[in-house]
Amino acid sequence: MRAGRVRRGAVAVVAGCAGLVLAVGCGEERAGGSGAPSGSASPSTAEEYAEAARTKHDRAWPDVAEKCRDVPTGPAAAASPSDGRPADDEPPPENPKYAENHAYKQTTDVSAGELCRGEAHAARIAAALDDADPADVQDEQGIRRVLEDLGYTPDTVNARQAGASGVGWDVRVGGAGPCISGNTDWPGEIDVHGVYIEGTGCTEPAGGH
Known part of the structure; x- marks a missing residue:
């Protein structure tokens, strides 16, 4: 399953959980809370x-969980090449090595449940x-x-300066998957995707090898 995208302003979710709008105050408990029920088997x-x-x-x-309660939680596929090559509806690039040159941008796939969360x-x-x-x-x-x-x-938040006022950032939500x-600098979109195959976690690699 391909990554999803959220547009800021309208806060519209375009894949996985169509029409989802959440208030900023939901989920006040931090993601580092308690794990499996006490006494349960490892x-x-x-x-x-x-x-x-x-x-x-x-x-x-809990608010996120409720929104995605009925979404399947099956395992994700091993990897998605969609970040390393043009989408199906785009013409093939002039450079036949496009996919190879952009392989470093490939991410692991995510399930419908992970995408929804x-x-x-x-x-x-x-x-x-x-x-x-x-200004903040x-x-x-x-x-x-x-x-x-x-x-x-x-420990789940990464931010790095990108110019005078631009900041690239990413978050890994434990248990959610993506x-x-x-x-x-591009405030209109927020992406939901798997981790980068190159081993950089949620932060896009600076370049290929």
């Missing part, structure tokens, strides 16, 4: 680990950024404050 398979992670996430973010978090972030004073989100510290005030722990990323 997970031993990938499916059990994934279920335990979703349980932990859904306890920390990711888009719900993206909607929260979009609303918070729209409400913030523009022109540097790394300002973006981090906005994201951490929403309940995302410092990454959420944006850039204040």
Whole structure:
């Protein structure tokens, strides 16, 4: 399944959880909250680990969990090439090595349930950024404050300066699966996607090899 995208301002979710709009105040409990129920057996398979992670996430973010309660949570495919090559409706590039040269941008795929949760978090972030004073989100510290005030722990938030007033940022929500990323130089869109195959986590690699 391909990554999703949220547009700021209207806070519209365009894939996975169509029509989802969340208030900024939802999910006040931090994502680092309690995990599997006390006394439950330790997970031993990938499916059990994934279920335990979703349980932990859904306890920390009950409003997100409710929005995505009926969305399938099946396992994601191994990888998606959509970030490393043109979309199906785009003409082939003049350079036949386009996909190879952009392979570093490939991300792992996400399931429908992970995409839904990711888009719900993206909607929260979009609303918070729209409400913030523009002067307060022109540097790394300002973006981090906005994201951490929403309940995302410092170890899951990344921000880096990109010019005088541009800041690239990304968040990894534990248990939800996908990454959420944006850039204040392009404030109209927030992307939901899998981690980068090159091993950089949620932060897009600077270039290929």
